[in-house]
């Protein structure tokens with residue numbers, strides 16, 4: 001069943017003397033992946049903090065999973081939310097797995113298999129016993145993402161999640177987000193790199209001077225592309241920035257993208273020019 005998992009209703013926020021958010025409206029339904037882009041200091045993190053209950057709106061309301069986010073004790077923090085906003089404090093002498101297990105214990109929701117799985121999904125080996133202090137910046141970043149997904153959240157808030165990741169790691173991240181969205185998680189991602197964010201998100205907004213504006217037409221046509229091979233998926237990613245993998249159709253790797261092609265034949269022709277020959281293309285309005 002589809003429902004609204006995150007909703008900003010006319011939200012404004014001032015920090016210091018800066019009017020960071022002005023009358024922001026935004027809603028995310030089950031399985032939506034939205035991106036927020038904007039210059040440094042434009043308020044992207046503030047938007048995510050408001051949804052995670054780390055900060056409260058001056059005016060307007062923020063609703064998460066059917067509950068209004070209110071100032072007060074920790075019990076008022078929205079439930080079922082995974083976040084990577086401020087990097088968690090990982091202990092330098094513990095391994096990645098030990099750090100995640102400890103955090104899960106603190107939060108009282110330990111599922112050892114899920115913790116291990118979340119590490120695999122970001123390309124980290126849970127059996128690697130190296131201490132966190134020896135982790136590279138990319139490994140630290142990915143451990144932060146693993147921490148955000150380890151409790152199977154219904155809502156996922158990620159601030160600059162792909163910062164420092166290489167191309168393959170970004171692909172893994174794209175697959176992870178597509179899979180979570182496919183299972184119904186609503187995801188909000190901020191990034192100052194626009195081309196990255198188009199790759200992961202169904203809708204992209206820019207934030208500037210407190211105003212949130214859509215960058216893509218919400219009714220832009222969505223195309224499902226069924227391919228012959230994993231190799232074609234790689235080529236599609238290279239040639240269509242909005243393309244993302246979203247599973248299998250009849251045992252063939254498939255994905256979706258948005259774009260303004262007139263019809264399926266036009267998209268077939270565009271792809272043929274790039275040397276990509278697909279099994280099938282389905283356009284939706």
Ligand SMILES: Nc1ncnc2c1ncn2[C@@H]1O[C@H](COP(=O)(O)OP(=O)(O)OP(=O)(O)O)[C@@H](O)[C@H]1O
Nearest residue numbers: 015016018020039040041042043044045046047192
């Ligand atoms: N606690 C605070 N007190 C005063 N000003 C703040 C506070 N927190 C953030 N700001 C200011 O609010 C503005 C928005 O900050 P925010 O961190 O949301 O931006 P951002 O778009 O995420 O930036 P970046 O990409 O650099 O992280 C910035 O100008 C920042 O300096």
